[in-house]
Amino acid sequence: MTRSAYGLSLGFVFLVFSSCGNSNEPCTLPDSYLEIPVEVRLHRMEQLFFEDLTEEKLTEHLENYPEFSSAMFGNMGFENEAQLKTELLLIHSDSGMQELYEEVAIHFDTVAEIEESLEDAFRGILFHFPEFKVPEVYTFVTGFGTDLIVEEDIIIIGLDYFLPEDHRFQPLELPQYIVKRYTEEHLIPTIVTAISSQFNQTDLGDRTLLAEMIFYGKAYHFAKTILPCTPDEYIIGYEKKEVIGSYANEEMIWGHFIENELLYETNAFEIRRYVGEAPFTDVISPDAPGRIGRWLGWNIVDDYRNNNNLSLSELMQQQDAREIFKLSGYKPR
Template sequence: MSAKRMQLFAFFISVTLIWGCQLEEQEFIPDVSGIEAEVDIRRFDQALFQLDTNDMQPELQKLMEAYPELSTLYFTHILRANDPRTAPDGPAPYVKGFLQHESVRNLYDSVQVHYPNMSDIEAELEQAFRFFQYYFPDEPVPNVSTLISEYAIAAFVYGENDLGISLDYFLGQDYPYQKLNPRDPAFSAYLTRTFNREHLTSKAIQTLINGLVPPARQQRLLDLMVNNGKKLYILDKLLPYAPDSIKLEVTGPQAEWLEDNELEMWAFLIKEDLMYETDNRKIRKLVDYSPHSPGMPEEAPGRTANWVGWQIIRAYMEKHPETTMQELIALEDAQGLLDASRYKPGR
């Protein structure tokens, strides 16, 4: 056993001797009511599908003038209308064919039925952006536009923190996602359960956070779970009133299971010698989307190591309250962060 593993094992033994009850701590929620963060969602999806297809070239030009950055990204990377291999006759005929395709029109109609207006989402995003400005005062506040990507991508950041949200990824659990391509793991039931309005704001904010937190420097489980723990910590600060089940993308009972089994999860990671494991086959489901965490009870959702990583970050920030979000993000040494957190899993 390596010196670092011995050190972590000794730390775990000391915790089990102390046990200790996890205190119910009152999370600090700053008053952001005085911060301006007006959100006016721009409906690129409606602007695109309302184009006059009998006069495509000038119509496309107007759209691109109204949405310069988003239009370039959308037509180049999502529709690939600027690629002569997929659009040999040029962008205008290709986009016209896209807009007139029956399945695409049906998808657009479904989006309009589910999202005739988005005032509730605007209110949620405004609140999140107030917290965003509080914790990240030097970052530009995002502009938000909606689109239809034909299931290519749920949300993305472009420009200077601007958010693009594909509404076709948020049509609700009754929408037949799994029938689109039954073999596509992206449409598995445990994932499509969250393809709804309730998860839209959280998923969009997660995308924003992913652009702020760089990838883990190393690929050990410890590095990955701490890195993902940072993201969950920031998400929790930007959406302090959202249920953990929404932020974690698990069911209510699964969120309760995580709360009730913190020590057992930590003990499992230690016992199975997984903390410094780099084999993706052994650790992937502990940090990436998965219906379950292998080796744990059936009630355990996937990505359990991320939840433990979140608790490590919370412990660190409790011990070092002077740490800013920017400073937390910059901490690359996962082992050093764990040691400094003096993390004690709740029993």
């Protein structure tokens, strides 16, 4: 595929899309999701650790929230609790950190929308996986040190990462193609995709590119099922034009994988080219978005579930990537 071919296809589809417009039909969650009782209340830990913090208050906070303290500070490498307290007092009294906290407090003066969105997401997960345990959810200001911690019992959201993209505080060490995914629209899909790993059974002995594609495909299918009203671009972290362009060029993308016999490739460097973080998949085209193998795996998984009448639970339990591919009947649109 040449650069001009991919670029022309992108431009053509974008013009068609612009002239047709988006569907105005509102999306609503299934009643089966909404009937499940869930209540989420975010613990605003940044308020405790930044407002009038003293050694006595710090000790109290660490003792009162041991789960949060362990997840947030347990891997900071301090020799003892006294050293941890000293460092936390220095960090949270730093003028720059205080300014960052104040900006977060202004922008996130309420987190009601995040709470409501998490409630809807957890309802969807519980509908498909009744054994799911709703985690405690905390917010914090990490100084761009930690964006998200998602574990079975706890979720911590680094709110500073999710300030508006035009805000003067930004995680400068990250490339722009990753920074653009740190928006409030991406927050819940990212959390749900991370939660999918609790249910995403895989064959750890399968080191092929296909196995990687299917793993991510199952994760994105999980997130889209739980969040049916969320546009694909927020699930996978593409721009809308990248989603449109990928579908428009799906046959060429698939042709590249088949012609180069990539599905059963086991070379880690080659695999990273197609599923690793990158601004674009240069071996296909400078216009092809990065992680294109994950997107292709998502399409294969969609077809596998749809063509075999499987529940989400049955899909996530299937470990055999080759079987998923074989029974998917996948063909480019």
